[in-house]
Amino acid sequence: MAHLGMVLQTGxxxxxxxxxxxxxxxxxxxEGHEVSIFLYIDGVIAANKNIDTPDERNLNQLLQALADKGAAIAACGACSKFRGITxxxxxxxxxMGSIVDFADMLMEVDAVINFAM
Incomplete structure (x- = not known):
């Protein structure tokens, strides 16, 4: 099976x-593939459980569900810090990761999809 990497850069x-x-x-x-997700720039906001969101679109809970299913998810620490997210x-x-973790992910995956503006 393939290892898919995704980068989320948008809020x-x-x-x-x-x-x-x-x-x-x-x-x-x-489908049995491995998944790694790196939250970068405003993408880190999706993982913030302190945001008051509608239940049907609580992205923090949806990301947690992916992690529970085996997805590896890391958020850029500097991006988080600059947005007041601990x-x-x-x-x-x-x-809470770093750009080094991002580079490691890029080395491990078979394909990367970047979600930016």
């Missing part, structure tokens, strides 16, 4: 990129 409630990442990752996991604001299985 969760400005574009539908976060929703696409969640649906694509869920489908890939269901690692306590993330779901349990979402790691």
């Amino acid at each position: 969760p409630y400005t574009y539908e990129n976060a929703d696409t990442v969640v649906k694509l990752a869920d489908t890939a996991l269901a 690692d306590e604001a993330f779901a349990d299985d979402i790691e």
Whole structure:
């Protein structure tokens, strides 16, 4: 099976990129593929559990569900810090990472899809 990497750079409630990442990752996991997701720039906001969101589109919970299914999810620590997000604001299985973790992900995956503006 393939190892799919995704980079989410856009905010969760400005574009539908976060929703696409969640649906694509869920489908890939269901088909037996490995999935790694790196939250970068405003993409880190999707993992913030302190945002008051509608239940049907709570991206933090949707990302946690992906992690529960085996997706590796990391958020850029500098991007998070600059947006006032601490690692306590993330779901349990979402790691505060660095650009080094991003580079490691790029080395491990078979394909990368970048979700930007």
